[in-house]
Amino acid sequence: xxxxxxxxxxxxxxxxAVRLTSVHKSFGKGTRSVAALAGVDLRVAPGExxxxxxxxxxxxxxxLNLVAGLDSVTSGELVRNTSxxxxxxxxxxxxxxxxxxxxxxxxxxxGGVGRADRRRRTIxxxxxxxxxxxxxxxxxxxxGGMRQRVALARALACTVDPSSDTNDxxxxxxxxxxxxxxxxxxxxRDVLQAELLRVWEATKTAVLxxxxxxxxxxxxxxxxxxxxxxxxxxxxxxxxxxGSPAAEAATVEEINVRLREVIxxxxxA
Amino acid sequence: MPPRDxxxxxxxxxxxxxxxxxxxxxxxxxxxxxxxxxxxRSTSDTGATTADRLRRIARSVLPPIVAxxxxxxxxxxxxxxxxxPEYQLPSPSAVGSELWSDITSxxxxxxxxxxxxxxxxxFLIGVVIATPLGLLLAKVxxxxxxxxxxxxxxxxxxxxxxxxxxxLWFGITPGAIYFVVLLGSVPSIANGLVSGIDQIPxxxxxxxxxxxxxxxxxxxxxxxxxALPGYLAGLKQGWAFSWRSLMAAELIANSPQLGQGLGQYxxxxxxxxxxxxxxAAIILILFVGIGIDVLIFRPxxxxxxxxxxxxxxx
Numbered sequence: 001x002x003x004x005x006x007x008x009x010x011x012x013x014x015x016x017a018v019r020l021t022s023v024h025k026s027f028g029k030g031t032r033s034v035a036a037l038a039g040v041d042l043r044v045a046p047g048e049x050x051x052x053x054x055x056x057x058x059x060x061x062x063x064l065n066l067v068a069g070l071d072s073v074t075s076g077e078l079v080r081n082t083s084x085x086x087x088x089x090x091x092x093x094x095x096x097x098x099x100x101x102x103x104x105x106x107x108x109x110x111g112g113v114g115r116a117d118r119r120r121r122t123i124x125x126x127x128x129x130x131x132x133x134x135x136x137x138x139x140x141x142x143x144g145g146m147r148q149r150v151a152l153a154r155a156l157a158c159t160v161d162p163s164s165d166t167n168d169x170x171x172x173x174x175x176x177x178x179x180x181x182x183x184x185x186x187x188x189r190d191v192l193q194a195e196l197l198r199v200w201e202a203t204k205t206a207v208l209x210x211x212x213x214x215x216x217x218x219x220x221x222x223x224x225x226x227x228x229x230x231x232x233x234x235x236x237x238x239x240x241x242x243g244s245p246a247a248e249a250a251t252v253e254e255i256n257v258r259l260r261e262v263i264x265x266x267x268x269a
Numbered sequence: 270m271p272p273r274d275x276x277x278x279x280x281x282x283x284x285x286x287x288x289x290x291x292x293x294x295x296x297x298x299x300x301x302x303x304x305x306x307x308x309x310r311s312t313s314d315t316g317a318t319t320a321d322r323l324r325r326i327a328r329s330v331l332p333p334i335v336a337x338x339x340x341x342x343x344x345x346x347x348x349x350x351x352x353x354p355e356y357q358l359p360s361p362s363a364v365g366s367e368l369w370s371d372i373t374s375x376x377x378x379x380x381x382x383x384x385x386x387x388x389x390x391x392f393l394i395g396v397v398i399a400t401p402l403g404l405l406l407a408k409v410x411x412x413x414x415x416x417x418x419x420x421x422x423x424x425x426x427x428x429x430x431x432x433x434x435x436x437l438w439f440g441i442t443p444g445a446i447y448f449v450v451l452l453g454s455v456p457s458i459a460n461g462l463v464s465g466i467d468q469i470p471x472x473x474x475x476x477x478x479x480x481x482x483x484x485x486x487x488x489x490x491x492x493x494x495x496a497l498p499g500y501l502a503g504l505k506q507g508w509a510f511s512w513r514s515l516m517a518a519e520l521i522a523n524s525p526q527l528g529q530g531l532g533q534y535x536x537x538x539x540x541x542x543x544x545x546x547x548x549a550a551i552i553l554i555l556f557v558g559i560g561i562d563v564l565i566f567r568p569x570x571x572x573x574x575x576x577x578x579x580x581x582x583x
Contacts, residue, residue: 068479070475070478070479084481085479087476087479089472089475089476091472093470093472093473093475093476095473095476095491095494095495096495096577096578097494097495097497097573097576097577106480106490107480107481109490110477110480110481110482110486110490111480111481112481130299130302130303130306134306138576138577138578139578140577140578141578142309143305143306143309145302145305146306146309154480158479158480158481187301187305188305190298190301191298191301191302191305192302194298194299194302195298195302198299
């Protein structure tokens with residue numbers, strides 16, 4: 001995988017795709033409200049691959065929902081300079097009554113892409129995730145890994161600009177992923193991680209990837225961000241682009257140690 | 270307490286190629302992925318031969334035929350033993366010839382048409398009323414709290430109980446009959462749609478929102494198709510209730526102006542103490558109920574369940 005690292009830009013100077021400035025998010029009202037996020041600062045540059053890790057209760061999913069626009073911040077500022085964000089969940093969550101092709105087309109249709117354009121772009125997107133031959137299969141006829149690849153194609157369909165003629169829009173694209181590979185078997189997960197890196201290189205989309213697997217985070221990301229739990233805030237960041245295998249293993253160990261420290265501190269509190 | 274999996278040391282993780290030889294080229298992953306896909310495809314493409322298909326048809330068609338033959342044989346034996354007088358238990362052949370003479374005279378087609386078109390028309394009006402009602406019930410909490418229990422109660426109320434009221438309100442008119450049919454079918458269809466919507470996995474509407482679906486387009490592209498299996502079950506039950514209610518109404522609301530449906534035919538048989546007519550009418554009513562189920566609802570249901578990978582009992 002080191003071969004894929006050459007083109008990555010480690011320090012962005014351009015305007016970030018996503019910028020969170022002391023974002024707070026609490027659920028409930030008054031004295032019984034629970035803070036999920038307390039002052040999160042985070043930037044994702046266009047085309048950057050950022051992995052978020054943390055124990056459960058660190059608000060990883062809350063953070064992703066905020067960026068996706070499914071929820072609004074309690075205080076602080078969230079600025080997104082991207083096209084419609086693409087979101088992938090732990091489950092593929094494809095519409096079971098639609099074929100793979102129709103699932104991707106539905107995303108394009110809801111995004112306002114015209115009928116004539118939809119077919120062509122769907123073919124491109126399915127080709128991007130190497131599923132050209134199975135467009136007419138329904139989700140239950142596909143394996144878990146194939147379903148997740150259809151979900152990736154469908155998510156990327158969100159970033160399509162209906163007015164533009166190609167699949168690259170003027171605004172930078174953003175892909176939000178919530179533990180998308182955690183329900184897959186080890187071999188399929190490996191393959192899909194490689195697929196994701198390939199798609200990321202091909203599309204130059206920014207990725208915000210939530211996982212609780214440190215090794216996955218280090219393998220995929222250019223930057224790994226560790227969140228603390230209850231409430232979530234950024235504890236530490238690691239630049240993990242361009243590492244030799246040995247350096248990568250050392251980083252994994254270092255992050256694991258730090259993660260364990262953060263978790264142990266909850267028992268003491 | 271924090272979950273253990275997040276704190277697991279790296280050596281407990283699944284062993285991926287990246288730890289020993291991380292120079293495995295991306296192309297190799299492509300090959301592994303293609304291999305996985307090919308394995309998946311070879312297991313899913315199993316075509317059925319004609320012999321298989323014939324056997325399957327035989328398995329679904331033969332048992333009911335055998336059951337009917339056995340029933341008629343028992344009936345014939347009971348009639349031959351003469352436990353009951355002839356006017357209470359006629360022979361199968363007497364009922365058969367009654368049916369046959371109705372068919373050859375063409376009277377049966379008129380009766381079927383009167384009843385079936387009423388039931389279908391009433392059922393379709395029921396669908397038009399019950400579908401928006403079901404959507405409202407499922408999505409608006411206040412509406413559900415207010416009339417949800419009432420609608421469930423109506424479902425268990427035999428709709429024959431509405432016949433006297435319908436006659437007093439509408440007189441012996443088609444209006445009275447449709448009123449009873451609607452009160453039979455609307456609660457079933459609406460409740461079916463509500464349970465269909467309740468059973469949608471919550472992730473699907475969330476995905477819809479992420480994909481940019483608004484309230485209306487979300488209902489059209491996600492909510493309604495996702496609720497289709499439950500809705501279809503409701504429609505099936507709604508049809509059964511329409512048909513039952515219609516027979517109850519036709520039995521009681523009996524007038525020459527209304528034309529002769531199967532219910533009136535049955536009532537005439539009772540008036541004349543003509544048991545073969547009564548039994549022929551019951552057989553015809555049963556025939557319509559089974560026919561609509563087998564010709565329309567069963568294939569629809571099979572298609573919907575099959576296309577979603579849900580194997581229902583069909």
